[in-house]
Amino acid sequence: MSILLLTASPRPGSYSTQIAVELTERLKAANPATALVHRDLAANPLPHMDSNFAVGIRKPVSDLNEAEAAIIRLSDELVDELSTAETLVIGTAFINLTILSSLKSWIDYIVRAGKTFKYTAGGPEGMLKGKKAYIVLASGGTYSEGPVAALDHATPYLWALLALIGITDVELIRIEGVSRGPDAATNAITHARAQIARIAA
Structure with missing residues (x-):
């Protein structure tokens, strides 16, 4: 087995990274x-x-200049890491209604036609099927329900992108409401730990 762990939060002591x-x-x-x-x-x-x-991604390898070749090699390395992994764990904070830009950059390099998905007569088809993914999403407010639930653009975006490349077995672990004081943060972490204990069992 193999696991690819992605952590994206720049915050020291980040809840998403921790969990x-x-x-x-x-x-x-x-x-x-x-x-x-x-x-x-x-x-x-x-x-x-x-x-x-x-x-560069639209050129034959033989036509790439040095800078194009270097960035394509990086993208290929990222795709290989993901292709090799059987399990993907993503830890990210929720910021400005979506994911961190550092994680978005990773997505831009791994979502590649002919590498992680392909075009068919029925539309795009993912090429990385059979993997399990876990998303750990930390947010200051509560977005799983209530009046601001519709503002959560991170969850549907990540679900759609993973499905595009063939990863449809996805489980979400929310750590939400952490900006509402120490007790709320503690409760959110306790709930997340209980969920990962069930997963590990």
Whole structure:
């Protein structure tokens, strides 16, 4: 087995990183031989997409200039990490109604026609089927229900992107309401830990 862990929050002591790491450790403990790749997108951010990538992915390899070749190699490395993993764990904060830009950059490099999805007569078809994904999403407010639930653009976006590349077995772990004081944050963490204990069991 193999796990790809992505953490994206730049906040020290980030709840999303904390719970994503704990979940990964529980999954790995259940099968100690599991290989683990941890890509910290906050500590080592990926460059935002530029013309080298946008142009390079449409060129034959033999026609790439040095800058284009370098960014395509990075994208290929990211795709290989994801393709190899059987389990994907994503830890991200909820910011401005969606995900962090560091995670969005990773998505831009791994969603590639002919690599992670393909076009068919019936529409796009994911090429990374059979994987399990866990999303750990931390938010200051409560977006799972109530008057602002419709403002959660992170969850449907991640679900749609994962489905596009063929990953449809996805479980969400919310850590929400953490900005409402220490008790609310503690309760959110306790609830998340109970959920990952059930997953690990």
